[in-house]
Amino acid sequence: MVNFGNDWDVLLKDEFQKDYYLQLRQKLINEYRTQTIFPDMYDIYNAMKLTSYNDVKCVIIGQDPYHNVGQAHGLSFSVRKGTAPPPSLVNIFKEIKEDTGIDNLKKHGDLTKWAERGVLLLNSVLTVRANSPRSHRGMGWEQFTTDVIKLLNEREKPMVFMLWGGDAKSHKKYITNKNHLVLQSAHPSPLSAYNGFFGCKHFSKANEFLKENGMEEIDWSID
Numbered sequence: 246m247v248n249f250g251n252d253w254d255v256l257l258k259d260e261f262q263k264d265y266y267l268q269l270r271q272k273l274i275n276e277y278r279t280q281t282i283f284p285d286m287y288d289i290y291n292a293m294k295l296t297s298y299n300d301v302k303c304v305i306i307g308q309d310p311y312h313n314v315g316q317a318h319g320l321s322f323s324v325r326k327g328t329a330p331p332p333s334l335v336n337i338f339k340e341i342k343e344d345t346g347i348d349n350l351k352k353h354g355d356l357t358k359w360a361e362r363g364v365l366l367l368n369s370v371l372t373v374r375a376n377s378p379r380s381h382r383g384m385g386w387e388q389f390t391t392d393v394i395k396l397l398n399e400r401e402k403p404m405v406f407m408l409w410g411g412d413a414k415s416h417k418k419y420i421t422n423k424n425h426l427v428l429q430s431a432h433p434s435p436l437s438a439y440n441g442f443f444g445c446k447h448f449s450k451a452n453e454f455l456k457e458n459g460m461e462e463i464d465w466s467i468d
Contacts, residue, residue: 247290251297256396260389269385273372281375283310284317291319292367293393295360302363302463303405303451304397306413309370312378320366322433323356330354336433336442341465344446349467358467367393369412391419398422403458405451409433409442426454 246261248254260266276282284291307321311331316324322334330338330353338349360366369390374380394416397404403424408414410432420427428450431441452462 249290249294249297251294253293253298256298257293257393260392265385265388269389272384276372276374276381283312283314283373283375284319288317288319289371292321292360292365295320295357296363296365298396298400299402300363301365301397301400301404302455302460303407304365304367304394305407306394306409306416307366307368308410308412309368309379309381310373312373312376312380314375317373318355319371320356320360321368323359323366324354326353326355328354332435333433333438336435336438340433340443340445341448343443344448345452345465347465349465352467356467359463359465362463364463365397369416391416394419398425403454403460405454407447407451410437426451 247257249257273282273286277286305321310317310319311324315328316331318325322337324330324334334354335350342348342350356364356366367390370379370381370384370386371390372381372386398420399422401424403426405426405428406420408417408427408429413432414429417427417429428445428447430445430447431437433442448463448465455462
């Protein structure tokens, strides 16, 4: 049983008893024993450990974890301090600087501070084999994260969903609660950032929405 240490424990208690999850868990046990898997098994659920359900202000949906050593630690787009920020994260920082004036470039790539301030950094798939992107797609994670998104959608207190790229946008059909704001753009990867991610102003738009709803704005700095 996973222990989040916050309100996710009650909300997801039944999820961990479902057949698909029990099958996923067994597959993961086997893979962690025989292969190099990222992130570390104790970091898989860091997004929800750091950001409780009631504290979520913004959800940023990624694809699957980074697949190189020293990168993934359970938060979408984030890497551990001491690891160079990957190109997509650099582009996120560029848009934040252009949009809000906050300069995170040339610092590090650890987004833990965002998570602590209410940004749920959720990947669609929570694990990956080393050097093998998307290798854990179809194992069952997609059902788990879809159910998490459905739970978030049910919450009455407003939040912002940032959907970047086709994979993230595929979750839009589960976000039906009119209390929430859905922001969509191209993915921040170098292959697509110039197709609508740069200039999207999602970070200032999110804060405008939170302010309008009587909530504290998000500090997008990483210090």
